[in-house]
Amino acid sequence: MNTARQLGVLLGFCLGAHVAAAAEPPDFTGIWDTYREPGAPPPRFGGPPEKLPLKTDAQKKVDDYRALIAPSGDTPGGWCLGTGMPGSMLGSGGYPMEIVQHKELLVVVYEAHTEVRHIYLANRAKEGDLFPDRNGYSFGHWDGDKLVVETTHLKEAVDQARYPHSDQAKIVETYHLAANDDGTKVLTAEMTLTDPAFYTEPIKAVKKWQQKPGIRLLPYECNEPAWEDHLEQLREQQKPAAHPPQQKPAAGKKDGG
Amino acid sequence: MRTSFLAILIVSSLAVAPAARAHHSAARFDLTIRDHFVTGIVKEFHPANPHTKIVLEITDEKGTRDVEFEGHSLNNYYRGGWREGLVKVGDKITLQAAPTKDGSDGGYALGVIAADGTKF
Numbered sequence: 001m002n003t004a005r006q007l008g009v010l011l012g013f014c015l016g017a018h019v020a021a022a023a024e025p026p027d028f029t030g031i032w033d034t035y036r037e038p039g040a041p042p043p044r045f046g047g048p049p050e051k052l053p054l055k056t057d058a059q060k061k062v063d064d065y066r067a068l069i070a071p072s073g074d075t076p077g078g079w080c081l082g083t084g085m086p087g088s089m090l091g092s093g094g095y096p097m098e099i100v101q102h103k104e105l106l107v108v109v110y111e112a113h114t115e116v117r118h119i120y121l122a123n124r125a126k127e128g129d130l131f132p133d134r135n136g137y138s139f140g141h142w143d144g145d146k147l148v149v150e151t152t153h154l155k156e157a158v159d160q161a162r163y164p165h166s167d168q169a170k171i172v173e174t175y176h177l178a179a180n181d182d183g184t185k186v187l188t189a190e191m192t193l194t195d196p197a198f199y200t201e202p203i204k205a206v207k208k209w210q211q212k213p214g215i216r217l218l219p220y221e222c223n224e225p226a227w228e229d230h231l232e233q234l235r236e237q238q239k240p241a242a243h244p245p246q247q248k249p250a251a252g253k254k255d256g257g
Numbered sequence: 258m259r260t261s262f263l264a265i266l267i268v269s270s271l272a273v274a275p276a277a278r279a280h281h282s283a284a285r286f287d288l289t290i291r292d293h294f295v296t297g298i299v300k301e302f303h304p305a306n307p308h309t310k311i312v313l314e315i316t317d318e319k320g321t322r323d324v325e326f327e328g329h330s331l332n333n334y335y336r337g338g339w340r341e342g343l344v345k346v347g348d349k350i351t352l353q354a355a356p357t358k359d360g361s362d363g364g365y366a367l368g369v370i371a372a373d374g375t376k377f
Binding site (some may be wrong): 071073074111218221222224 | 303306
């Protein structure tokens with residue numbers, strides 16, 4: 001075999017291997033919980049919010065919102081409303097998430113408020129068929145063994161605890177899978193949020209999860225107590241009066257007639 | 258272990274849902290206080306999301322009365338070890354309860370010691 005033929009065979013082998021590798025992306029399917037580095041202290045609650053490069057008008061919107069809810073401590077979650085992106089991905093209240101991976105779609109379920117994201121890998125929706133949502137519209141592709149997801153069509157959300165944004169926000173997440181020395185699977189998402197209406201520069205954040213085999217995602221009914229309270233109120237309203245008023249004779253009706 | 262567990266519970270519950278049955282808020286509790294314990298007789302125990310509702314009959318220097326507490330979500334209590342039937346009406350239980358900031362009755366149940374000694 002001459003040198004040219006040998007190179008051709010080698011090139012063909014490499015291309016074939018590349019195609020085979022590209023055809024089999026890593027499998028993210030499973031239950032994932034927030035990852036903490038070995039020896040890292042437990043997370044702390046509270047503290048002032050992160051200083052963000054917000055534009056003046058956006059800063060005022062955020063300040064106004066935070067002043068509004070400060071006395072009561074109200075949050076969307078307290079009103080049984082899902083967090084929305086990027087909070088649903090970055091925090092999800094510390095609850096686990098489940099990923100179900102298909103060839104053309106990944107379904108991500110965040111346990112808190114049972115928020116669901118669909119990450120489409122094919123059949124992108126037409127622009128005219130989309131509308132703004134708290135979690136937006138997510139479309140992704142595989143870049144080697146990394147999943148790159150772009151999320152658009154977000155509603156303006158000043159109620160995001162960490163990264164409030166406008167309806168012009170675009171979020172790009174890059175996911176990759178690795179394993180610790182002990183074999184623990186760790187999923188990392190590197191996020192970049194760009195929002196020319198709210199921010200003077202892109203916002204970057206990293207979130208890590210570890211796979212939790214053997215646990216299940218729990219239901220998260222949130223409005224059930226409010227519904228039960230409402231039913232109780234209806235029962236109270238519809239209770240017959242203890243001493244119903246005596247019926248008067250119908251008009252025009254004569255006694256003994 | 259217990260400290261880490263409680264820290265996770267606090268972050269988990271408050272980051273998502275500092276509210277309760279009637280959209281209450283954790284803002285009225287002093288969550289920095291971790292060594293406040295309250296013992297009473299269970300009048301109501303409703304594990305729920307985003308927050309659990311607990312009513313205890315408490316007897317102290319103020320007398321005997323029913324006091325309402327908020328607690329972590331059903332899901333967090335479940336992962337912390339709570340199971341159906343573990344806490345029943347009439348049980349004597351102890352709450353690790355962050356007190357209210359204004360000193361009024363009530364608190365936020367960071368942890369529970371059930372009648373059989375189970376902690377969650």
